[in-house]
Amino acid sequence: MVRSHPIYAALYDRLNNYAEVDWLGRARQWVADRSKGTVLEIGAGTGMNMVRFTDVDEYIACEPDPAYRRRLLRRVPESRVPVRVIDCPAEQLSLPDHSVDTVISTLTLCSVEDPARAVSEIARVLRPGGELLLFEHIRNGRLLQRLCTPAFRLFVGGCRITRPTLDTVRAKGFQVEVIDSLELSGATSVMAPFVTAVAHLPGDPA
Numbered sequence: 001m002v003r004s005h006p007i008y009a010a011l012y013d014r015l016n017n018y019a020e021v022d023w024l025g026r027a028r029q030w031v032a033d034r035s036k037g038t039v040l041e042i043g044a045g046t047g048m049n050m051v052r053f054t055d056v057d058e059y060i061a062c063e064p065d066p067a068y069r070r071r072l073l074r075r076v077p078e079s080r081v082p083v084r085v086i087d088c089p090a091e092q093l094s095l096p097d098h099s100v101d102t103v104i105s106t107l108t109l110c111s112v113e114d115p116a117r118a119v120s121e122i123a124r125v126l127r128p129g130g131e132l133l134l135f136e137h138i139r140n141g142r143l144l145q146r147l148c149t150p151a152f153r154l155f156v157g158g159c160r161i162t163r164p165t166l167d168t169v170r171a172k173g174f175q176v177e178v179i180d181s182l183e184l185s186g187a188t189s190v191m192a193p194f195v196t197a198v199a200h201l202p203g204d205p206a
């Protein structure tokens with residue numbers, strides 16, 4: 001059972017407005033441009049990635065929190081590609097094995113309850129040669145980040161800012177290529193670095 005965050009979901013787009021026209025928007029566009037075929041987004045939120053796809057066969061939005069899902073569904077008419085919304089958690093994807101070409105996770109593996117299980121599920125649903133595209137903030141080892149963790153969890157929709165997400169992905173057998181690592185100034189710096197990465201399972205066709 002995923003905990004709902006109705007207040008944070010209601011504020012989400014407004015809180016991110018400044019970043020959407022800057023670094024966050026650029027990261028989303030990279031993810032959308034790199035995605036191919038059948039695309040699954042885990043934790044699709046309010047649909048800020050959904051509206052950027054132009055050239056994929058289908059976009060499947062996994063969103064278990066009804067507060068986010070309502071907003072996502074309102075945005076579906078803005079999508080330029082076919083959309084399917086599923087309400088399962090990333091830890092238990094209601095999709096067949098090897099049915100997806102691209103999985104995307106942007107600012108989500110920090111929030112799921114069991115990231116290791118979610119990554120196992122991603123590996124299960126990806127087709128051979130498929131890609132996991134990540135834009136996630138990760139543990140930076142600094143004391144300030146550790147001190148701020150409880151406040152983020154409470155006020156930022158259950159987000160855990162000290163997660164070693166790339167290590168979690170590697171531990172499930174993925175080879176991870178980091179494309180970019182972004183340090184930020186101001187309040188958001190405590191969450192940094194924000195990494196853009198692509199992950200493949202070994203043995204996949206190049």
Ligand SMILES: C[S@@+](CC[C@H](N)C(=O)[O-])C[C@H]1O[C@@H](n2cnc3c(N)ncnc32)[C@H](O)[C@@H]1O
Binds near residue numbers: 049
């Ligand atoms: C910070 S928001 C990011 C939303 C979106 N990916 C984006 O880039 O704007 C975190 C998202 O993770 C979702 N989430 C939390 N737990 C989850 C789980 N177990 N499985 C899938 N999504 C989950 C939340 O409902 C929310 O939509």
